[in-house]
Amino acid sequence: MNWDIARKNFYRQGMRAFLNVLVTALSIISLIFMLSLLNGFQAQATRNLVATDVGGGHYRAPGFDILSPTEWEDYTLKTTESLLRLSDKDKAEVLVQQGQLYPNRRLFPVQIRGISMQQSLLILPLDNLKKFDAEIEDAIPAVVGVKMARKAHLAKGDILTLKWRDKSGAVDARDIVIMDVGDMVNPRVDDGVVWLRLDHLRSMTDRAGEVSWVAVRDYLGPIDRFEFQSLEILMADLLALLRQDRINSKILWTILMILVCTSVCNTQILNIFKRQKEIGTLMALGMDSKRIVRIFTLEGTLAAIWALAVAAFLGVPFFIWFQGIGFDVSHLSEASFPIRETIYPDYQPLEIFYSLAIVFVLVVVAAWLPVQKITRLDPTLALRGRAIT
């Protein structure tokens, strides 16, 4: 009979019950959407860093530190046979040297990166360098990223002077031609970086067969003279940021949950508040407190079930649609996060499950708690609508 009463009470409330369910369902959808977007942002940042720079780790010349440009020349090594044997999709040889660029009569310190043109491990927009020979002709072909181009006022086709030191310490300079301004996605390989063919940079610096590092798809075990730097080491700054971001996202999750809880509790309690007289009437008719609490809790459970169903009905098509178009974050292109113009939500089943479970329990508790309180008071207070104020 309790179920019958609860069912009738719930369904016959009509619009009030529907709005109650709709508010909860929309809260659930917003919660999942916000969390998934944040997850997507983090996952995409990690993916992009791996795809453009880190690969599966670096075999580096021991002592090489990307943060010490004055020492880059001191830490290069000839690639070993075991690394050379790897296919081009499993390795990317990189030589890093410092240089100075002279755009518009200004001095611009740059990181010159040479990368083998055959590699397909790292995804970089360097196709315009591939057509050249290993022999340098008039000007050295180079590619820069969008950020670098903007900072140094460079455009495709520009010719300007690049200065560097060779292996013997002799300073040399030559014109370079900007073959392309590419979207590097990752600021680490864009900001202040001039990309050259590896064979060109080796020849310019007289470092035949040398590299600063070899990015590999998988760890190959110890390799003579090289030291391996794992993803964790190479992405330490990003991972630290993401760790902090995860803390922030937990705070955000908590704030979102509180907002959802407030919205759900507000709706539920307002509903109960409006029904105080009804509860008082049930008490006056002789229904015992436990039974009243049970009926209202069942109503809350029905509301929670419907909220989940409506959230699924409205949310799933929305999430599928949004996965197709993504979220435009072009306004963040100046940020130091390696993110694309569009980020896509990353739905974490466990996180969704926890969020749904919490909202479900909350709806039921929000139905149970005030009724529990009302039924402990005198029925006269409920009849006058003053049991909860």
Place this chain on the structure above:
Amino acid sequence: MDKKLITLNEVSKVFRVGEENFTALHEISLEIECGAFMSFVGPSGSGKTTLLNLIGGLDVPTTGNIFFKDEGLSSMSREQMARYRRENIGFIFQTYNLLPVYSVYENVLFPLLLNGSKEKDVRDRVMDIVDKVGLTDQAKKRPAQLSGGQSQRVAIARALVKDPLLILADEPTANLDTENSLHILELMKQLNRQYQAAVVFSTHDEKVTRYVRREVKLEDGRIVSDKNNIKGVS
């Protein structure tokens, strides 16, 4: 017929209002007989509703005892009190207090379901009472679709359907116009005769006082007169 149904022994009720104590009832002693048709009369704040609530087991006295037949209400647990209300008392409220999502028929049926009856066993009884209050045509309507007079008739049917020994009607005509008030009183008079349930009104409506057989006048929580009304229902 004058068998005691309710006995009040020096019943007082004190409410806490902010920092102050407010005594709503001062040592009221009173007896209500089976089949009575009586009213508590008095101005607002005289303690009529409080007295009705105490008798109906909706509230408990601060001091004194209330007995239903020989059973003391003060010693009852909340569950026993709920059972006392469920089995013995029918309430009629000034604002009707019908369950808004139920039809007329379902509102009247509800107390019987609470008492454990099956709908199929009591359907005829419910329709009989609905018919007696003149609402057969409205049986499927919800309270929001009814007038004040119709709603109060549903409340009467709901109070009567379980055949209670006592009906407590708190200002049942206060929200009704004269014509509807008289219809309701006439109806209650008939039903009192027919069902032998004691009916106690709380009212300050003079129309009610003309109908009752006994009138207990209250002022400031005290009984100032308790008299039989020979012009009332015979």
